[in-house]
Every structure is written in structure tokens, then in C-alpha cells.
Amino acid sequence: MAQVSRKDGRHVNILSTLLLLCLKAVKVLSMEAWxxxxxxxxxxxxxxxxxxxxxxxxxxxxxxxxxxxxxxxxxxxxxxxxxxxxxxxxxxxxxxxxxxxxxxxxxxxxxxxxxxxxxxxxxxxxxxxxxxxxxxxxxxxxxxxxxxxxxxxxxxxxxPCERQGGIRFSMHGNPWFDYVLVHNVGGMGAVCSVAIKGDKTGWISMSHNWGQFWSASTHLVGQSLAFQVRLCKGKVQEFYNVAPSNWGFGQTFEADYNF
CATH class of the missing domain: 2.40.40.10 (RlpA-like domain)
Structure with a gap:
């Protein structure tokens, strides 16, 4: 088996380090814009x-x-x-x-x-x-x-976004499709994931639909609602007692607090 001299090995290590730094730089640049x-x-x-x-x-x-x-x-x-x-x-x-x-x-x-x-x-x-x-x-x-x-x-x-009042959730969709617009978000403002919870369910992950609309194919009519929101900067917050059990589609509900 061919052996690499200490000198050649040092060159390989240097090249490997440079390649790793370049890859990290590309990753950083891809994130920097937004x-x-x-x-x-x-x-x-x-x-x-x-x-x-x-x-x-x-x-x-x-x-x-x-x-x-x-x-x-x-x-x-x-x-x-x-x-x-x-x-x-x-x-x-x-x-x-x-x-x-x-x-x-x-x-x-x-x-x-x-x-x-x-x-x-x-x-x-x-x-x-x-x-x-x-x-x-x-x-x-x-x-x-x-x-x-x-x-x-x-x-x-x-x-950071300075908002008045709590984070807001506008309910759309139908009894078997929850379609929620998340807005008035404080902190860094941009939402990267949402979960919804009825008083008879655990946390249900919602899919990013478009813009700041999030959806889940689930039946939560007649249950009070809570939401879990993760900002794109990583901070996660749970918002309980957001909507009462008699909530309806077309209504907007405001949490008691914000990021």
C-alpha cells in the first residue's frame, strides 16, 4: 500500500480544511440573504x-x-x-x-x-x-x-418586529381541513413551523401551504385550540386557550402574549 509522506499528508490536511471552509462559506452565503x-x-x-x-x-x-x-x-x-x-x-x-x-x-x-x-x-x-x-x-x-x-x-x-398585542391566528378551511393564517408575529417575525392542538388531541404538525398559511387535515370543530409556533430563528412558543370550543371559520383569534 502506498504511504503518504508527512509533508504530503500535511498538504492533504490543508486542502481538506480549505474545502471544508469553502463549503461552510457557501452555506453561510445561502443563508445570509434572508x-x-x-x-x-x-x-x-x-x-x-x-x-x-x-x-x-x-x-x-x-x-x-x-x-x-x-x-x-x-x-x-x-x-x-x-x-x-x-x-x-x-x-x-x-x-x-x-x-x-x-x-x-x-x-x-x-x-x-x-x-x-x-x-x-x-x-x-x-x-x-x-x-x-x-x-x-x-x-x-x-x-x-x-x-x-x-x-x-x-x-x-x-x-425584531415590534407588534401591538398577541400573535394572531385567522381560521379558514372546512371541518376536515384547518387552514390558518398566522400574523402579528413579534420577535423575528417569520414563522417556520406551526402545530395545532385541540383539547382532545395532542400536537398536530401543520404543513406550510403558502405565504404564512398553514394547513392540517384534521377535525377540530368543537374543541378549544392551542398553537405551537417556531420562528425561523429557532425560538419556539406555545399559545394556549387561543380559540374557545365554539370557534368558527372566518374568525381571527389573538393570543394573550407574543414572542
Missing amino acids: AVTEWGSAHATFYGGSDAQGTMGGACGYGNLYSIGYGVKSTALSNGLLNNGLSCGACFKIVCQLEASKWCYPGKEVVVTATNACPPGSTGGWCNPPKLHFDLSYPMFAQLAHRVAGVIPVNYKRV
Whole structure:
């Protein structure tokens, strides 16, 4: 059997270490876009008009952003930031790169909630992979830069979401299909898993349907409901006595606490 000299072995070890570091770097880079809590670079445009009416609805499932509590402080995300819809509800702090655009307003920053997707093929191609892009509501863009800029270079980072009241669960579906929209989520905002529990059942894992809609094929009508929610940053919380036994589809229930 051929033997590797100590010198050759040292080279092999060095190469192995470099390869491992490269693989780790690729993994970190793949996570940084949507999970970064230090400053990253992207670009931003705007949509929805001066009253932000055009931002209602969208790929996260929140519907009317005014009634749900997010208002005009919203953004659509390119695919590189959306994380297959799991970034819905996340909060981002955004500042215009003053040194890179003459249209930036100095000393201005906004915090926005991810409420929609900016799909590939959108005007200008800014949301095409692998670009990192925020399509802000116009009122948010107008706080950062002059409208004539159209598109601006920005710095961004994930920040905790400040919410009023408890986490909320909107019940949809039918007696054999529970279809729940999770919103008004505090902490890091984005939900990565949900479980539901009736007063006669154990915890039942829900499937990610789309946006922040979660579903389970189970019959829980007539039972009071509890939920277990895990944020994408790993924190898990259980919310008991969320809905009474006479809950109905089309209703929204608020827990007594939040993240």
C-alpha cells in the first residue's frame, strides 16, 4: 500500500480544511440573504401608489394590510430574500446608500414587514435571481429617497418586529381541513413551523401551504385550540386557550402574549 509522506499528508490536511471552509462559506452565503442580522447590500424600488393601496393582498396571504395592522410599512421581496415564503412577516431595517446615490435622503431609515413577493420578470428585472431586492411601498421609499431615483442602492438587516398585542391566528378551511393564517408575529417575525392542538388531541404538525398559511387535515370543530409556533430563528412558543370550543371559520383569534 502506498504511504503518504508527512509533508504530503500535511498538504492533504490543508486542502481538506480549505474545502471544508469553502463549503461552510457557501452555506453561510445561502443563508445570509434572508437571515442576515448584520448589514447586507441590495437595491430597492417602489410600488402601490402614494396611498399604498396597490400593495394589498399578495404572496404572503395577509390581505388588507391596513386591517391586519401592517399598514404602509411593507415591502415585497425578491426570491433571494423570500425564502420560499417563510420570510413573510419578517422585519427589515433599510437605509439608502448615501455614498452611492445622489437621490438618497441623509440620516433616514425605515423598518418594514415582508408582505409580498417581487417575482422574476418584474419591470427592470430587479427581482430576477440571484438579485437581492426590496420593492417597497411608495410611502416607505419616499422616506429614503427622491421618487425620481426609481431604484436605489440600500443596506439592510433583519431586526425584531415590534407588534401591538398577541400573535394572531385567522381560521379558514372546512371541518376536515384547518387552514390558518398566522400574523402579528413579534420577535423575528417569520414563522417556520406551526402545530395545532385541540383539547382532545395532542400536537398536530401543520404543513406550510403558502405565504404564512398553514394547513392540517384534521377535525377540530368543537374543541378549544392551542398553537405551537417556531420562528425561523429557532425560538419556539406555545399559545394556549387561543380559540374557545365554539370557534368558527372566518374568525381571527389573538393570543394573550407574543414572542
